Amino acid sequence: xxxxxxxxxxxxxxxxxxxxxxxxxxxxxxxxxxxxxxxxxxxxxxxxxxxxxxxxxxxxxxxxxxxxxxxxxxxxxxxxxxxxxxxxxxxxx
Amino acid sequence: xxxxxxxxxxxxxxxxxxxxxxxxxxxxxxxxxxxxxxxxxxxxxxxxxxxxxxxxxxxxxxxxxxxxxxxxxxxxxxxxxxxxxxxxxxxxxxxxxxxxxxxxxxxxxxxxxxxxxxxxxxxxxxxxxxxxxxxxxx
Amino acid sequence: xxxxxxxxxxxxxxxxxxxxxxxxxxxxxxxxxxxxxxxxxxxxxxxxxxxxxxxxxxxxxxxxxxxxxxxxxxxxxxxxxxxxxxxxxxxxxxxxxxxxxxxxxxxxxxxxxxxx
Numbered sequence: 314x315x316x317x318x319x320x321x322x323x324x325x326x327x328x329x330x331x332x333x334x335x336x337x338x339x340x341x342x343x344x345x346x347x348x349x350x351x352x353x354x355x356x357x358x359x360x361x362x363x364x365x366x367x368x369x370x371x372x373x374x375x376x377x378x379x380x381x382x383x384x385x386x387x388x389x390x391x392x393x394x395x396x397x398x399x400x401x402x403x404x405x406x
Numbered sequence: 407x408x409x410x411x412x413x414x415x416x417x418x419x420x421x422x423x424x425x426x427x428x429x430x431x432x433x434x435x436x437x438x439x440x441x442x443x444x445x446x447x448x449x450x451x452x453x454x455x456x457x458x459x460x461x462x463x464x465x466x467x468x469x470x471x472x473x474x475x476x477x478x479x480x481x482x483x484x485x486x487x488x489x490x491x492x493x494x495x496x497x498x499x500x501x502x503x504x505x506x507x508x509x510x511x512x513x514x515x516x517x518x519x520x521x522x523x524x525x526x527x528x529x530x531x532x533x534x535x536x537x538x539x540x541x542x543x544x
Numbered sequence: 545x546x547x548x549x550x551x552x553x554x555x556x557x558x559x560x561x562x563x564x565x566x567x568x569x570x571x572x573x574x575x576x577x578x579x580x581x582x583x584x585x586x587x588x589x590x591x592x593x594x595x596x597x598x599x600x601x602x603x604x605x606x607x608x609x610x611x612x613x614x615x616x617x618x619x620x621x622x623x624x625x626x627x628x629x630x631x632x633x634x635x636x637x638x639x640x641x642x643x644x645x646x647x648x649x650x651x652x653x654x655x656x657x658x659x660x
Contacts, residue, residue: 319650324431324543330584331552331658340647349427350543371434390438397536398413404656405539420660453563453660492566496559524570531655532545532576541660 317344317365320400322393324349327357335406339363346396347385348372355381369393414447415439416530419455421542423472424465429458430472432540433479440483447534449480450527451489451519454542456499459489461516473516480518487519488526546577546617548653554585556601561589564659565607572615579653580611583622583645587629590621590636605637612639620645 321339323346325332332351339345345363347354352373354361366385373379373387388396397403417436421428436446451458463473480487489499494515495508501521505513515521531537549568553560564580571578582590594603611619622645626632643649650656 324541326544329544334552334583338645338647338650348431390434391442393435394438394442397538402654403536403538405541453560493563524566525574528570528574528576537655539657541658
């Protein structure tokens, strides 16, 4: 498993201004975990360009996007806990 | 049964129940952290997140009562739940001490939540392995 | 243990900005290094000559001016957001440092947080 410098946890939908800023501040060494409305990025034409992309499966499932993970890896809450510890730092957007 | 887990979390909830998903996402995370053998050092309610500590939420019976669910979790795992005093007083969340101090007609803080200052967040942020925030979405 | 508090919501319409300031001041009060970063519409907190009496609020301009006295390390503002909102050295309050809010900036802090 490659190291994650910063884990960005994004719960804003693609149209939210904070989502745009988050994507600007993600580097290739970072991880991006989509939760809440953030999982709607899975339905967008272009997936965010992060080093590693994850989506919280209960949130994706709730929005009918459970099957649409593209190059995003699905994680459950156990996975979210593990990712938050694996990264050097965590930012909740 | 001494809990000797070295990994600790401070969870900060800033989104209110029923106007955001923040309290339920935070609860899912907290439950998973405890299941993995980690310790939740404290839960800090800030801004609109203080509404989670209301004893007066009465959602329809087929909806989850997030205030009740969180109180149960805090009690089951002996996790301190702290509502920021400045956020709480502005938004009408008071315990009996504050009720008397400000001569208010009622107190509405749900046990085991407590009211304290931002110093609780600062301490959690210093001591915990990770401090995570659960904000409102859109 | 340096902390960056980010503010991206515009002033007066929401309380989040004020509560973000309280977080930074609280860190400083406990001798923890803290800086503020204003991005997006949040940069409008930094405009000179705010008169909030007419809407029944207190201007935060004075609080921000006092930030260095209370031990806040830096007040940073995203350069491109300042351009968007017509903020330059003539219209910004004193003591603001313009930066590019990017991935590199974040690596200077071991903790970054929003108030809500």
